[in-house]
Amino acid sequence: DAGITQSPRHKVTETGTPVTLRCHQTENHRYMYWYRQDPGHGLRLIHYSYGVKDTDKGEVSDGYSVSRSKTEDFLLTLESATSSQTSVYFCAISESATGGGSPLHFGNGTRLTVT
Amino acid sequence: EDQVTQSPEALRLQEGESSSLNCSYTVSGLRGLFWYRQDPGKGPEFLFTLYSAGEEKEKERLKATLTKKESFLHITAPKPEDSATYLCAVRGFGNTPLVFGKGTRLSVIA
Numbered sequence: 001d002a003g004i005t006q007s008p009r010h011k012v013t014e015t016g017t018p019v020t021l022r023c024h025q026t027e028n029h030r031y032m033y034w035y036r037q038d039p040g041h042g043l044r045l046i047h048y049s050y051g052v053k054d055t056d057k058g059e060v061s062d063g064y065s066v067s068r069s070k071t072e073d074f075l076l077t078l079e080s081a082t083s084s085q086t087s088v089y090f091c092a093i094s095e096s097a098t099g100g101g102s103p104l105h106f107g108n109g110t111r112l113t114v115t
Numbered sequence: 116e117d118q119v120t121q122s123p124e125a126l127r128l129q130e131g132e133s134s135s136l137n138c139s140y141t142v143s144g145l146r147g148l149f150w151y152r153q154d155p156g157k158g159p160e161f162l163f164t165l166y167s168a169g170e171e172k173e174k175e176r177l178k179a180t181l182t183k184k185e186s187f188l189h190i191t192a193p194k195p196e197d198s199a200t201y202l203c204a205v206r207g208f209g210n211t212p213l214v215f216g217k218g219t220r221l222s223v224i225a
Contacts, residue, residue: 004158042119042215043159043202058212090158103149104213106158 003027004107006091012113019078021110023091025071032074033092033104034058034066043090049074081114088112117142117207121216128193128223136188136219138203143211148186150179151202153218159202193223 003026013019023032033048035058045058047066055066063085065077078085088111092104120139128134140148147166151159163172165181172179176197178189188201200218 040217042217043204044215045212048212092158103161103164104159105161106151108156108158 004091004093004105006089006107006110008110009108010111012115013081014115015082016080019081019112021076021089021091021112023074023076023107025074025091025093027093027105028071029093029095030071031094031096032068033094034064034074034076035090035092035106036060036087037090037109038087046076046089078112081112083114086112086114117205117211117214119203119205119214119216121201121203121219123219124217125220126222128190128221130194130223130225131192133189133191133193135190136201136221138186138188138216139184140186140203140205141184142205142207142214144208146206146208148181149204149206149213150186150188151204153200153202162201190221193221195223195225197221198223 005024007022034046035043037043044060046060046064047058049055049068067075088109090109091107094102094104096102118141122137147164149164150162153159163179168183170181176191180187200220202218204213204215206213
């Protein structure tokens with residue numbers, strides 16, 4: 001298994017509170033990604049990082065921010081959680097930009113419930 | 116806009132009953148097509164990458180094939196441990212993210 005640890009694995013929070021999810025990798029991969037997975041939708045990209053302090057938006061980035069101060073850590077923050085952000089969040093890593101010969105490798109997810 | 120459609124949504128097979136899962140895609144130039152397996156409560160696990168029409172990849176009871184419009188994941192003589200959701204994703208040229216299909220949920224009954 002790729003060395004990816006997500007924390008926490010489960011979280012319940014109230015609407016309007018800030019939430020930070022953490023992804024830690026031991027593979028020294030340059031690219032890191034945050035996805036959300038919801039019933040009826042495929043995995044959707046929230047944000048990604050292509051290096052320390054280098055990040056960019058994905059297709060569903062509204063309401064989320066990210067930070068990457070070290071190669072191994074990528075944080076996802078919900079500044080003010082809403083019920084629509086109830087989801088399972090997956091972190092993924094890759095050696096190079098997706099496509100080419102470098103697939104994504106995923107962590108085991110964080111289940112977030114916003115009440 | 117890149118799109119991926121997987122069919123069927125769910126498939127129930129008897130152990131040993133071979134079948135195929137379909138992934139139809141539209142993309143502005145294919146850079147790669149990826150297959151993943153996802154077990155309940157886990158993240159997707161990478162299976163295969165296919166790059167060009169005519170390419171095939173095999174792993175145990177699974178074989179993935181690719182045409183210009185679709186990919187098939189063939190499952191030969193499946194076992195109950197093959198039960199999972201299988202995801203397909205494509206990446207086109209340009210600065211576009213990986214696009215995932217909604218998956219096919221496979222159940223193999225002993």
